[in-house]
Amino acid sequence: MVDEAGAERRAGFPFRFRCQRSGNCCAVPGGVVRVTGDEVQAIAGFLGLAAGGFARRYLQPDGVRLVDGFGNRCVFLVDGVQASCAIYPVRPAKCRQWPFWPEVLGDPELFLRVVRTCPGIEVEGG
Numbered sequence: 001m002v003d004e005a006g007a008e009r010r011a012g013f014p015f016r017f018r019c020q021r022s023g024n025c026c027a028v029p030g031g032v033v034r035v036t037g038d039e040v041q042a043i044a045g046f047l048g049l050a051a052g053g054f055a056r057r058y059l060q061p062d063g064v065r066l067v068d069g070f071g072n073r074c075v076f077l078v079d080g081v082q083a084s085c086a087i088y089p090v091r092p093a094k095c096r097q098w099p100f101w102p103e104v105l106g107d108p109e110l111f112l113r114v115v116r117t118c119p120g121i122e123v124e125g126g
Contacts, residue, residue, distance in 0.1 A: 006018055008100075013100055015124060016124070017099055020118075020119045023077055023079065024117045024118055024119070025099065025118055026073055026074040026076075026083065026095075027074070031072075031074070033065065033092055034064050035064060035065070036064075036092075039092045042090040046089065046090045099120075
């Protein structure tokens with residue numbers, strides 16, 4: 001649900017979110033983006049690549065994680081005045097769900113890191 005200020009809210013999450021296009025979520029060291037076979041097909045098609053060519057260039061040898069880009073950031077993060085995603089229309093589900101991840105609620109340390117990292121998060125009552 002999007003509120004009157006344009007921020008997204010989801011039941012059970014103690015914050016609201018409106019993307020500020022900082023790119024911080026895509027630049028967290030140690031971040032891992034897993035992709036499904038369907039996501040690989042969609043991204044490859046969007047980039048005009050065959051799935052095999054996409055896999056060789058953009059997937060880890062395990063075939064399910066994107067390779068890191070410059071500085072251990074997402075390989076599809078595009079810098080600029082406002083950061084952007086080179087594959088935004090077909091980005092993986094995990095990216096679409098940011099920052100509303102169940103593990104954020106279950107891990108207080110991760111919750112604090114996410115709140116510190118993302119300028120688009122406004123903690124309720126905080």
